[in-house]
Amino acid sequence: MRLPGVGEAGQLKLKSAKVLVLGAGGLGSPAALYLAAAGVGFMGIADPDKVDLSNLHRQVLHGFDTLGLPKTISAAEALSEINPGLQIALHPEGFTVENAAELAARYDLVVDGTDNFATRFLAADACVLAGKPLVHGSVLRSEGQVGVFLPGAGCYRCVYPVMPDASAVPTCADAGVWGATCGVVGSWMAAEVIAVLIGQRTHSRLQLIDIAAGTARVVRLTVDSACPACGRQPTIRSLEKSAYQPTTCPTAPRSMSEHPLEVSIEEAARLLASAQPPVLIDVREPSEHATCCIACAKLIPMASVPERLKEIPQDVPVLIHCHHGGRSLRVTQFLRAKGYTQVSNVQGGIDAWSQKVDPKVRRY
Numbered sequence: 620m621r622l623p624g625v626g627e628a629g630q631l632k633l634k635s636a637k638v639l640v641l642g643a644g645g646l647g648s649p650a651a652l653y654l655a656a657a658g659v660g661f662m663g664i665a666d667p668d669k670v671d672l673s674n675l676h677r678q679v680l681h682g683f684d685t686l687g688l689p690k691t692i693s694a695a696e697a698l699s700e701i702n703p704g705l706q707i708a709l710h711p712e713g714f715t716v717e718n719a720a721e722l723a724a725r726y727d728l729v730v731d732g733t734d735n736f737a738t739r740f741l742a743a744d745a746c747v748l749a750g751k752p753l754v755h756g757s758v759l760r761s762e763g764q765v766g767v768f769l770p771g772a773g774c775y776r777c778v779y780p781v782m783p784d785a786s787a788v789p790t791c792a793d794a795g796v797w798g799a800t801c802g803v804v805g806s807w808m809a810a811e812v813i814a815v816l817i818g819q820r821t822h823s824r825l826q827l828i829d830i831a832a833g834t835a836r837v838v839r840l841t842v843d844s845a846c847p848a849c850g851r852q853p854t855i856r857s858l859e860k861s862a863y864q865p866t867t868c869p870t871a872p873r874s875m876s877e878h879p880l881e882v883s884i885e886e887a888a889r890l891l892a893s894a895q896p897p898v899l900i901d902v903r904e905p906s907e908h909a910t911c912c913i914a915c916a917k918l919i920p921m922a923s924v925p926e927r928l929k930e931i932p933q934d935v936p937v938l939i940h941c942h943h944g945g946r947s948l949r950v951t952q953f954l955r956a957k958g959y960t961q962v963s964n965v966q967g968g969i970d971a972w973s974q975k976v977d978p979k980v981r982r983y
């Protein structure tokens with residue numbers, strides 16, 4: 620209550636809030652613990668799984684004494700220890716196409732810490748349709764993301780329009796994750812939930828965290844007018860079971876890309892000057908390309924990327940650039956969701972190139 624912007628009014632907002640946590644796992648654990656500790660009044664926990672020994676390094680809600688129990692029950696016990704006044708609703712059936720709309724309507728905010736794309740996209744669409752904010756988190760190895768998606772301000776599908784195949788992206792269980800990375804991302808999610816509930820967030824945004832590199836950066840989002848969920852002509856108007864079939868995990872998941880999501884302008888210059896340079900793609904508009912370009916970059920304006928996927932090679936490294944690095948990051952994430960594991964964004968775009976690599980390239 621002593622924090623600026625919180626006070627008694629903010630604390631009462633938390634007390635009256637109903638928050639639904641999807642997944643009592645690596646992200647849901649720290650998120651739920653801090654939300655309970657912060658005084659959130661009502662929490663739903665949706666998770667169909669049971670506590671397994673292999674969970675314990677990251678799923679800090681659970682312990683040896685709850686091995687084999689449903690995670691909802693194990694979570695409720697731990698949360699009640701911290702905040703006996705917390706009202707808890709258990710949803711051991713998980714968050715499904717059948718109950719998603721009803722659950723999203725019943726809560727004020729959804730926190731998604733699930734680790735599969737079917738549930739992630741289901742949560743995103745259910746929140747758009749119900750007009751509820753979504754705080755999303757994901758982790759892999761030492762990298763994580765925290766997304767805050769406010770109604771009418773840009774949704775998960777504005778960034779990731781299409782659900783990828785499970786084979787394109789490994790899960791934590793397959794690829795491994797640092798337990799503490801889950802702690803960082805899950806705690807960050809809790810902080811965002813609290814900020815949204817007390818009215819401190821006005822924009823949708825995506826935070827990209829790389830523990831190994833020691834970096835975090837934020838990308839401010841806006842509504843993508845072509846978004847299938849919240850765009851000008853949305854195609855997702857209801858939750859259809861066929862759209863969220865849990866994609867089956869392959870027996871031998873393709874290894875996660877060793878290519879970073881982003882490269883610095885200096886690294887891009889080094890790679891392009893190497894013996895086997897990556898393919899460079901410019902996603903700006905033709906008029907911008909005409910003003911200046913980085914030598915021999917192929918032009919595919921952002922809006923035409925979805926229908927020109929065939930022109931982007933999947934089996935060699937690809938660098939994507941734009942003016943300042945925002946559009947190209949969005950395209951890079953779109954391509955990664957499509958299974959392009961060797962695609963990286965060029966930080967700072969052509970403007971950084973002009974300033975740090977080649978001053979002959981015109982700035983605008």
Ligand SMILES: [Zn+2]
Nearest residue numbers: 774777846849
């Ligand atoms: Zn959207």
